[in-house]
Amino acid sequence: MRDRNKGFSLIELIVTVAVIAIGASIAIPSFSTLIRNNRADSDTGDFYRALNYARLEAINRGVNVRITPATTGATWVTNLNVQLSSTAAVLRVIAPMSPGSALAPSATATYIEFNNLGALAYPATALTMVYTNGSTSRNIGICLNGRVILNGACP
Helix, strand or coil: CCCCCCCCCHHHHHHHHHHHHHHHHHHHHHHHHHHHHHHHHHHHHHHHHHHHHHHHHHHHHCCCEEEEECCCCCCCCCCEEEEECCCCCEEEEECCCCCCEEEEECCCCCCEEECCCCCEEECCCCEEEEEEECCEEEEEEECCCCCEEECCCCC
């Protein structure tokens, strides 16, 4: 006997497309949240590494090292420079954060500076940087002893 019907029927195709559409409608919001969380982790991780780099360079070189926005008066989400305080020689440039991100210090700070012992030289108090991107937020604590705490605050 010959089978003349080769392929899928219209009903089978409609059911398959409906199942895929339902699965996609459930998965896409979760995927968007995952992307936003990964972006926040990446941005705060880059800033965390920049702070630790500045601190270690201050210790290794025996001079004050600061991290500051690349252009005067810019926000903390733009390019950041890690530079020597005495000569303003740029040691490293940190890429800007994701669009829609905000990074705000708990106190007014135009730059963050570490001394030759790795302690916070400026500002004179512990600092918490609050990162936000939409509904996602992270905290980065910078203690007076120079310790940088990701997703936390200084004790």
